[in-house]
Amino acid sequence: MKLTVQVRLLPTPEQATALEATLRACNEAATWASGVAFEKDVKRNFALREHAYGEVKARWGLGAQAAQHVIKKTCDAYATLKANLTAGNLGRPGSKRYRKATEKPIVFRPEGAQPYDDRMLSWQIGGQRVSIWTVAGRIKDVAFTASPEQLATLALYRKGESDLVCRDGTWFLLATCEVPEPEPNTDPHDFLGVDLGIVNIATTSDGEIMAGREINRARIRERTLRTKLQKKNTPSAKRRLTRRRRQEARRARDINHKIAKHVVAEAERTGRGIALEDLTGIRERVRLRKPQRATHSSWSFHQLGSFIAYKARQAGVLVVYVDPAYTSRTCAECGHIDQANRVSQPWFACRCCGFVDHADRNGSRNIRARAWELWRRGAQSTAPAPPPRPRDGAGRERSITASGARCASPAL
Known part of the structure; x- marks a missing residue:
């Protein structure tokens, strides 16, 4: 499997000037090539x-290699744009977003990442130095820093291109590594269900709640401060908004990494697989009042799911996706489905058998049960694409009401 190892460069001021000039020249050339392609x-x-x-x-x-990478980067950007248009990520044909993306050529940021291959970049991992091509000539002995685990991964598995990136004056190299995968556990004796939610980011079927109310209080404080700064709309407020946005993104990414690591370690320790909800398109399917939209969309659950998936592949742990329909309304004991079962945000009380439990734990148990039932029936090894939304006679999309669990396991 492919992993990206990020190392921080420590260039001298002269080296940093040459690297900055290189990024600007490459991205200006890519913007010009994009205009030609368009x-x-x-x-x-x-x-x-x-x-x-x-x-x-x-x-x-x-140089020859840099020019080829600039052209390849331009073509890759248009391929990505085409994929987003096909998937409907930029709206329907004729919409404002769609036209904005298609009616003019792609423009590259002056500090956009630039790919390097082994002809343009050489690593001395033992001495923590790199030799890198720039428009001012090849620069040798550029220092970098990395953890012992990153150095070991680079020494053993680095293969392919590396990207030169500058973020707020800090330089990084993103190195591609081809890490061998262990044999997956194809005979789990059970599954660890994981319920993802707004109040409690993740709750397992073992009853463990990770990143709950304390995280939400911090998110509310950040949102309140962000609103105040947006109302000011001064240059200083915009700079603070940019800085805090990046801080918040790093904090969320760190929390997602910790949750994913814990979930995968627990499943590996107990010989179980992991059951996750298939939340593809959830933001488009869910209808919310305006005050609820910011809360609903303020956490990257897709990122958390992808972290769990790739860490599970590294550990040889099976991951199964199930349809999340009615998991919060279904009783984990008797299977009774009723909207009234969810008496409040934190509590579930079955109207049929009287079973009472924490609502998120009850949901995670339903996810676990669906995954286990699916696995016993012999699931496919890839998750199917979501079905197309049905349309009425006028061609308008109708809403979908799920009547059962649609389950699948991801590719291992």
């Missing part, structure tokens, strides 16, 4: 080279 409708790598390769080398003073 104007001539040539968005494939080898075809675009015929129109842009010589000009990119001559005008911006790039």
Whole structure:
């Protein structure tokens, strides 16, 4: 499996100046090549080279490998745009977002990442130094820092390109590593259900609640401060907003990593698989009042799910996705489904058998039960694409009401 190892560069001021000039030149060249690709409708790598390769080398003073990477980066950006348009991530054809994305060429940020291959970048991992190509010539002995685990991963498994990135004046290299996967556990004796929620970020079927109310209080404070700064709308307030947004993103990413690590370690220790909800398209399906939208969309559950999935692959732990429909309304003891079973946000009380439990724990137990039933029936090894939404006679989408669990396990 592919992993990305991020190491921090420690360049001298002269080296940092050369790296900054390199990023700016490469991204200016990519923006120009993007205009050529848009104007001539040539968005494939080898075809675009015929129109842009010589000009990119001559005008911006790039080497042969750098010029090829600039053109490849431009083509990859258009491929990503096409995939987003096909998936409907930028709205329907003719919408404002759709037209904004398609009616003009792609523009690259001056500090956008630039890929490097082994001809342009060489590693001395033992001495924690890199030799890197720039527009000012090749710079040797650029120091970098990394943890012992990262150094070991780089020494054993580094393979492929690395990306040069600058964030707020700090330089990083994102190195691609090809890490071998262990044999997956294809015979789990049970599953660990994980319920994802707004108040409690993650609750397991063992009853363990991770990242609950304390995290939410911090999120509310951040949202209140963000609202005040947005109302000020001064240059200083905008700078503070940018800084705090990045801090909040790093904090959320760190919490998601810790939750994923704990869940995978517990499943591996007990010989179980992991059962997750398939939340694909949940933001489009759920209808909320305006005051609830910020709370509902303020946490990256997709990121948490992807962290659990890749850490599970590293550990050889099976992951199964189930349909989340009615997991919060279904009794984990008798299976009775009723909206009235959810008496409050934290509590579940079955109207049929009288079973009482924490609502999120009850939901995670339902997720576990669905995964186990699916696995006993012999699930497919890949999660199917979500079904198309049905349309009425006028071509408008109708809402879907799920009548059962749609379950699948991800590719291992």
